[in-house]
Amino acid sequence: MEMEVEDGKIINVRPDKDNPINKGYCCRKGRTAKYYQDNADRLDYPLKKVGDHFERISWEQAISEIAERSLAIKKQYGGKSFAMVGGGNAAAQGEGPFAKAFLSGLGSCYWYNPIGVEFMGVYWSHGKIYGDQLHYTEPDDENSEVLIYWGSNSYVAHNYVNGRRVIREASQNPDKLLIVVDPRLSETARMADMHIQPRNGSDGLLLRGLIALIIERGWQNQAWLNEHAEDYARILPWFFGFDYRKAFEVCGVSYKQAEAFARILTTRRWGMHQDLGIYFNRNNTLTSYLCLILQAVCGVASEKGGAVLIPHVIAKSTTSDENDPKTVRTVETNSFPVLGFYPEVVLSNEIMSDKPERTRAIFCTLSNPLRSYPDTNKLTEAFKKLDLLVVVDVVMTETAEMADYVLPARSGYEGYDFQTFVFTYPDIYFSVKRPVVPSKAERRDGAKIWLDLLMATGGMKKPPKWLYDAAEKAVKSGDRMSFFFKALAYMISQNMNMDIFPAMLGEVMGEAMGSPVLALAWAGMLISPLAGTGQVEKAGIKPLGFHPVLEKMPKMKDFFVMDAAFQRVYEHPEGAIIGIADTETQLKNYVKYPGHKLHLWCEEIDRAIQELTPEKEEAALKLPKEYPFLLSSGRHSDGGVNNMMRNHPKMNAYRDYYKLSMNPADAAAQNLADGETVRVVTKAGEITIPIEVSKQISEGYCMIPHYFGHTYNGKTYGMAANLLVSRDEHDPITGNAYFRYLPCRIEKLGGDAQ
Ligand SMILES: Nc1nc2c(c(=O)[nH]1)N[C@H]1C(S)=C(S)[C@@H](COP(=O)(O)OP(=O)(O)OC[C@H]3O[C@@H](n4cnc5c(=O)[nH]c(N)nc54)[C@H](O)[C@@H]3O)O[C@H]1N2
Ligand SMILES: Nc1nc2c(c(=O)[nH]1)N[C@H]1C(S)=C(S)[C@@H](COP(=O)(O)OP(=O)(O)OC[C@H]3O[C@@H](n4cnc5c(=O)[nH]c(N)nc54)[C@H](O)[C@@H]3O)O[C@H]1N2
Ligand SMILES: [Mo]
Numbered sequence: 001m002e003m004e005v006e007d008g009k010i011i012n013v014r015p016d017k018d019n020p021i022n023k024g025y026c027c028r029k030g031r032t033a034k035y036y037q038d039n040a041d042r043l044d045y046p047l048k049k050v051g052d053h054f055e056r057i058s059w060e061q062a063i064s065e066i067a068e069r070s071l072a073i074k075k076q077y078g079g080k081s082f083a084m085v086g087g088g089n090a091a092a093q094g095e096g097p098f099a100k101a102f103l104s105g106l107g108s109c110y111w112y113n114p115i116g117v118e119f120m121g122v123y124w125s126h127g128k129i130y131g132d133q134l135h136y137t138e139p140d141d142e143n144s145e146v147l148i149y150w151g152s153n154s155y156v157a158h159n160y161v162n163g164r165r166v167i168r169e170a171s172q173n174p175d176k177l178l179i180v181v182d183p184r185l186s187e188t189a190r191m192a193d194m195h196i197q198p199r200n201g202s203d204g205l206l207l208r209g210l211i212a213l214i215i216e217r218g219w220q221n222q223a224w225l226n227e228h229a230e231d232y233a234r235i236l237p238w239f240f241g242f243d244y245r246k247a248f249e250v251c252g253v254s255y256k257q258a259e260a261f262a263r264i265l266t267t268r269r270w271g272m273h274q275d276l277g278i279y280f281n282r283n284n285t286l287t288s289y290l291c292l293i294l295q296a297v298c299g300v301a302s303e304k305g306g307a308v309l310i311p312h313v314i315a316k317s318t319t320s321d322e323n324d325p326k327t328v329r330t331v332e333t334n335s336f337p338v339l340g341f342y343p344e345v346v347l348s349n350e351i352m353s354d355k356p357e358r359t360r361a362i363f364c365t366l367s368n369p370l371r372s373y374p375d376t377n378k379l380t381e382a383f384k385k386l387d388l389l390v391v392v393d394v395v396m397t398e399t400a401e402m403a404d405y406v407l408p409a410r411s412g413y414e415g416y417d418f419q420t421f422v423f424t425y426p427d428i429y430f431s432v433k434r435p436v437v438p439s440k441a442e443r444r445d446g447a448k449i450w451l452d453l454l455m456a457t458g459g460m461k462k463p464p465k466w467l468y469d470a471a472e473k474a475v476k477s478g479d480r481m482s483f484f485f486k487a488l489a490y491m492i493s494q495n496m497n498m499d500i501f502p503a504m505l506g507e508v509m510g511e512a513m514g515s516p517v518l519a520l521a522w523a524g525m526l527i528s529p530l531a532g533t534g535q536v537e538k539a540g541i542k543p544l545g546f547h548p549v550l551e552k553m554p555k556m557k558d559f560f561v562m563d564a565a566f567q568r569v570y571e572h573p574e575g576a577i578i579g580i581a582d583t584e585t586q587l588k589n590y591v592k593y594p595g596h597k598l599h600l601w602c603e604e605i606d607r608a609i610q611e612l613t614p615e616k617e618e619a620a621l622k623l624p625k626e627y628p629f630l631l632s633s634g635r636h637s638d639g640g641v642n643n644m645m646r647n648h649p650k651m652n653a654y655r656d657y658y659k660l661s662m663n664p665a666d667a668a669a670q671n672l673a674d675g676e677t678v679r680v681v682t683k684a685g686e687i688t689i690p691i692e693v694s695k696q697i698s699e700g701y702c703m704i705p706h707y708f709g710h711t712y713n714g715k716t717y718g719m720a721a722n723l724l725v726s727r728d729e730h731d732p733i734t735g736n737a738y739f740r741y742l743p744c745r746i747e748k749l750g751g752d753a754q
Pocket of ligand 1: 027029030118150151152153154157158159181182183184186198199200201202203275276277278281632634635636637641642740
């Protein structure tokens with residue numbers, strides 16, 4: 001984006017025409033960034049809870065007291081008592097590795113963030129099938145003949161680059177088909193050539209039926225399967241003899257439409273974009289897994305115009321293997337991590353546990369778990385039991401209100417910053433955001449806060465002066481690589497682990513570059529999963545020049561190429577193309593199994609799929625009498641960005657988003673009028689909210705936004721959607737919560753409609 005700044009204030013925000021990917025497009029949410037930056041609740045000084053109020057303290061006092069209290073907890077109860085919460089939202093992801101290093105220094109690996117609520121099922125499934133949890137499939141928009149949006153309302157959510165543009169293009173292009181699978185007439189579905197409306201929560205059954213139909217007709221892409229899949233024969237019993245006609249009936253999809261869909265899937269090149277309609281729904285791991293099986297059976301996995309593995313520039317984390325005895329599980333619920341992240345839904349159980357090693361101290365950054373995590377009531381109760389809660393945020397949040405220490409962070413516009421969630425294909429794009437406005441008062445770079453705490457708790461000793469000097473020399477001369485090799489040698493001499501090493505580079509190189517996050521972007525790019533895949537060279541990137549190390553050790557070339565890629569990004573504040581992906585080598589680059597073949601069968605799915613029958617699903621989908629409606633506790637709209645922007649009153653001045661949307665027939669049946677305030681009750685709790693009657697919502701279903709219950713400048717706006725979400729209902733395999741599938745009832749309050 002392009003920020004217009006006057007007197008240190010953002011006065012206007014526009015999309016940047018020079019950006020090679022969005023080419024001058026951004027969504028409405030991005031354009032309201034100034035309300036996030038200049039906000040009545042911005043934090044300026046470290047605060048300490050004294051009695052029932054906060055007192056301003058110095059940074060020195062904050063760091064030393066937090067370190068002291070952490071070490072005391074560690075001494076008495078051990079490293080498992082600590083958890084990190086956050087570091088995964090759309091701002092400031094460069095801070096994450098520093099927070100992780102601090103946590104690791106204390107001897108814990110419990111890291112909770114939205115990956116542990118959205119992507120557990122889908123990453124886990126990729127892990128099983130592709131042998132790697134990091135790279136996952138998205139459509140090759142440009143070359144596909146058919147684009148599918150399954151449980152994703154990208155036209156409004158903008159959940160991937162140029163979302164609305166891509167949908168418009170596909171909708172208008174006579175040679176492209178746009179198919180949407182969504183029970184309701186979403187904004188994306190309205191643009192579609194084909195709209196499939198399964199009953200809410202029945203996607204798994206629909207997928208099993210579609211695959212069974214395809215296999216029975218012999219429409220599968222056998223040649224592709226023979227070449228790229230290891231064990232196709234082994235999954236056949238999942239589909240042979242499966243009563244798909246009955247399955248479609250339970251899903252509420254006509255046989256004719258299902259058959260037409262299956263025909264398209266097996267004769268065209270297609271890619272599928274899935275999101276929260278699946279990930280926040282019943283059995284989302286099984287459903288995500290079956291999506292991948294469908295891609296394989298149709299032979300579109302990793303093919304041009306198909307469902308391609310999107311390259312990552314900076315890795316969020318590394319694959320976890322729950323069957324490895326060395327993988328640490330949680331103390332109370334025995335939950336395992338996926339890609340290093342633990343399921344959010346168990347956090348309150350882990351705190352409220354009676355076991356001595358239970359979670360006792362939480363460090364939270366870039367997150368407001370008391371608004372964004374499942375089960376606000378239970379989590380609030382649990383947070384009261386913590387021995388230590390430290391919150392780093394840009395504003396005073398509902399979670400920060402409960403903290404022992406609140407530390408003021410610089411916003412993404414006051415410091416360097418980057419995103420690990422940038423997925424573009426085939427052009428591989430990356431950017432590092434620069435500071436555009438000066439920071440005020442005593443706000444500090446989040447990364448710096450964790451580095452200070454890491455050193456104060458003895459997780460890393462202060463690196464030697466000669467290393468800082470080497471970094472300074474490297475930045476001055478432009479020869480960063482000589483410094484990198486010195487740092488590597490230092491790391492080895494110190495027996496430093498791989499969680500601490502990036503933080504150490506960020507600390508030392510950060511001093512020289514002026515920002516630990518900028519330094520980390522460089523270090524992260526050096527060890528990028530792109531390195532050595534040949535994709536960066538395709539963008540015309542070569543080592544920056546002659547270097548004696550490269551001369552002596554040509555094997556080091558990948559590091560030098562990535563250093564040059566960083567240079568390109570550094571010179572382009574609008575971001576740069578640093579690689580070109582090619583479909584031919586994707587499986588070779590990213591499938592971690594021998595021979596780069598997909599493994600389609602897995603034990604957990606073999607067990608779970610036995611339950612996925614029309615009869616059992618029919619019974620399971622029946623709603624209890626006391627909760628006859630289904631609620632989606634959350635909806636991405638034009639006006640809300642999770643909890644990030646906290647409903648600044650000016651941000652959405654023209655429209656009030658705090659509404660329960662319901663179908664006109666349902667409203668009429670309950671004698672409810674548009675605008676009337678109702679009570680929504682679920683197993684977990686209740687809220688009051690005005691209703692909005694809308695044909696966009698299917699019968700029996702209702703939706704609320706998830707970014708309310710915030711106090712801004714002393715006034716509270718709406719109520720938290722997570723008051724209604726139960727921690728007890730979640731995916732049985734990996735643990736994603738069911739935010740999009742909550743049985744509820746709607747009670748009339750008796751007041752007149754306004
Ligand atoms: N600018 C900006 N944009 C953002 C963000 C940001 O920070 N900034 N945040 C992003 C984030 S974190 C996310 S996760 C994305 C989310 O993006 P989306 O997942 O697109 O958002 P939702 O509004 O939850 O849309 C889910 C859709 O699933 C449908 N659905 C509900 N139940 C079912 C079902 O049973 N089956 C099927 N097939 N569909 C169902 C719903 O009707 C709805 O249309 O948005 C992102 N958008
Ligand atoms: N009921 C329900 N709950 C949901 C969802 C739903 O659909 N329904 N959606 C879920 C999804 S998809 C997601 S991704 C999560 C998101 O939930 P979270 O991970 O909690 O992230 P955000 O809500 O985006 O932002 C949280 C905090 O980041 C702070 N922040 C902003 N900039 C900075 C910064 O530069 N530094 C620091 N330290 N802090 C900063 C903001 O002030 C805010 O308090 O919510 C999930 N929760
Ligand atoms: Mo999300």
